[in-house]
Amino acid sequence: xxxxxxxxxxxxxxxxxxxxxxxxxxxxxxxxxxxxxxxxxxxxxxxxxxxxxxxxxxxxxxxxxxxxxxxxxxxxxxxxxxxxxxxxxxxxxxxxxxxxxxxxxxxxxxxxxxxxxxxxxxxxxxxxxxxxxxxxxxxxxxxxxxxxxxxxxxxxxxxxxxxxxxxxxxxxxxxxxxxxxxxxxxxxxxxxxxxxxxxxxxxxxxxxxxxxxxxxxxxxxxxxxxxxxxxxxxxxxxxxxxxxxxxxxxxxxxxxxxxxxxxxxxxxxxxxxxxxxxxxxxxxxxxxxxxxxxxxxxxxxxxxxxxxxxxxxxxxxxxxxxxxxxxxxxxxxxxxxxxxxxxx
Numbered sequence: 001x002x003x004x005x006x007x008x009x010x011x012x013x014x015x016x017x018x019x020x021x022x023x024x025x026x027x028x029x030x031x032x033x034x035x036x037x038x039x040x041x042x043x044x045x046x047x048x049x050x051x052x053x054x055x056x057x058x059x060x061x062x063x064x065x066x067x068x069x070x071x072x073x074x075x076x077x078x079x080x081x082x083x084x085x086x087x088x089x090x091x092x093x094x095x096x097x098x099x100x101x102x103x104x105x106x107x108x109x110x111x112x113x114x115x116x117x118x119x120x121x122x123x124x125x126x127x128x129x130x131x132x133x134x135x136x137x138x139x140x141x142x143x144x145x146x147x148x149x150x151x152x153x154x155x156x157x158x159x160x161x162x163x164x165x166x167x168x169x170x171x172x173x174x175x176x177x178x179x180x181x182x183x184x185x186x187x188x189x190x191x192x193x194x195x196x197x198x199x200x201x202x203x204x205x206x207x208x209x210x211x212x213x214x215x216x217x218x219x220x221x222x223x224x225x226x227x228x229x230x231x232x233x234x235x236x237x238x239x240x241x242x243x244x245x246x247x248x249x250x251x252x253x254x255x256x257x258x259x260x261x262x263x264x265x266x267x268x269x270x271x272x273x274x275x276x277x278x279x280x281x282x283x284x285x286x287x288x289x290x291x292x293x294x295x296x297x298x299x300x301x302x303x304x305x306x307x308x309x310x311x312x313x314x315x316x317x318x319x320x321x322x323x324x325x326x327x328x329x330x331x332x333x334x335x336x337x338x339x340x341x342x343x344x
Contacts, residue, residue, distance in 0.1 A: 005035040006325060008316070009059035011079075011090070013068040014042025023292045027063060030312035045070035047082060054088055060325055061316065062090035065291060073147040076288070077102060089323035091315050093287035097262040101287045104177050105144045107261065111282060114260045116253050118282050119179040119272075124165045138181045140219065141165065143174040154181060154219060181219070182272040182281050187239070189254045189269045190289075190297035192314055194322065198258050200251040201300030205239040236296060238303050246273065250280045263287045265318045268297050 008031050012024050020042065028038045039057040043050045043066065050069075054062060062083060069075035077098035083090045093101070101107055105123050112118065120135055123144070141164040142152040151168050155161045155178075165176040186208075190201035242250075254269040268289035271280045289297055293308045301311040319325075 005037065006060040006316070006320065007037045007039065007058065009039045009041045009054060009057040009062045010065065011041045011043065011054065011062050012065045013044070015044050015071070023065060023290065026293045026308065027065060027291060027312055030309040031063065031316070033309040034313045034316070036316070043069065043079075050079070050082060051086060054083070054086070060089070061319060061323065062088055063312075063316070064090045064092050064288065067147070067288065067290070073150075074102065074145050076147075089319065089325060091319040092265050093263045093267070097264060097287050100261045101263065101267075101285045102145050104142070104146075104284065105175065107285055108177070110260050111257060111285075114256050116256050116260075116282050117279060119182055121177060121179045124169075124176040124178070135178065135180055137161075139178040140181050141168070141176055141178045143168045143172045144177050145174055146172065152219075179283075182274050182283075184275040184281075185239075185273045186219075187250065187271040187273060187280070188236075188296035188300070189250060189271065190300040191254050191258045191263070191267045191269060192265070192301075192311075193318055194264050195259055195262070198255050200254050201297065202303040203239060203242060203247065203250060204296045204299045204303075205237050206234055207237045208234045236294075236299055238299065246278065246280065253280060253282050257282060257285050261285055261287070264322070265315050266291075266297060 010024060010028050010031070012021065014020060020040075024040070024042075028040065031038050039059055041053045041057055041062070043053065064080065064083070066079045067073060067076050069079050077095055080090070080093070080098055081095045084095055100110065108118055108121055119140075122135055138154050138156045139161060140152065141155050141161060143150065146152065151172050151174075153160075153164050155164050161178060165178075168174055168176040186206040188204045188206070190204075192199045192201065250271055250273075253271070257263075257269055258267055263285070266289070268286040270283040270286065272283055273280050289295070291297065291312075298308050298311060301308070301314075306314070
């Protein structure tokens with residue numbers, strides 16, 4: 001059952017002196033379009049400010065798009081933990097899901113247990129390494145708990161691998177994960193809903209195009225993700241040449257990962273489809289992924305016929321069901337803030 005109009009606090013990371021990310025305004029506009037009242041809650045590095053602002057918002061629900069705290073992306077999970085301790089209803093994955101998915105090594109181990117195909121890998125903690133099988137170069141090497149491809153690189157020999165592992169240890173104070181590079185197509189799948197009824201959105205592909213130099217690895221590194229878009233740069237497209245069998249395998253793997261990692265409301269699952277075998281390899285699982293209006297999840301939703309505003313409302317409805325914020329239980333606060341908070 002759809003929830004009624006709610007007073008919703010949009011919680012996001014907001015460093016002092018910087019402009020808000022565009023996604024903040026997009027989410028607020030989508031919520032208003034659905035009839036909700038919104039309150040902006042920007043936080044930086046103070047836990048006291050976080051709780052004070054959330055409490056004073058008098059919100060029925062927190063729409064949590066806070067991916068960083070105190071300039072540390074690894075503290076995303078701590079924000080959810082604080083909200084859980086305060087018994088504040090919020091959207092997206094909770095502490096358990098964020099912890100499991102944030103640790104890429106643990107994610108790989110869980111996916112292996114559940115029979116999900118992922119690239120062969122090895123882990124390095126600075127003193128020793130463990131491997132799941134004999135690996136072949138090139139290897140994609142990254143911090144175990146990185147975000148947005150930070151620290152990621154492709155290494156073609158042992159010397160480069162050792163250098164990358166050492167750099168990750170020194171600069172990120174983290175273990176390193178090395179995976180075999182899968183030559184093939186990069187695919188992204190959005191998943192909406194809860195454990196019982198996950199809804200897989202249409203596949204979105206990162207098309208590297210014909211102008212991408214053959215000498216450059218076709219991999220979604222920080223250059224691909226954040227460099228200014230040009231005529232020949234990689235772009236997101238909707239693939240229409242995937243067989244039903246391949247789509248089915250991708251969807252089943254995405255649902256398995258969503259459930260195994262205890263995710264909820266929305267997530268993005270990343271794949272590479274091997275050029276050689278046509279097998280879909282699951283690369284990463286992203287709880288609470290970036291929700292900008294042109295992101296992978298939004299494009300998949302649009303292909304389904306779901307507008308950006310409808311996508312945001314789907315997330316709200318999933319969270320509202322979980323927290324019992326059905327029609328009649330919400331505060332129905334007015335824009336002037338006369339409602340009451342429903343934190344228990």
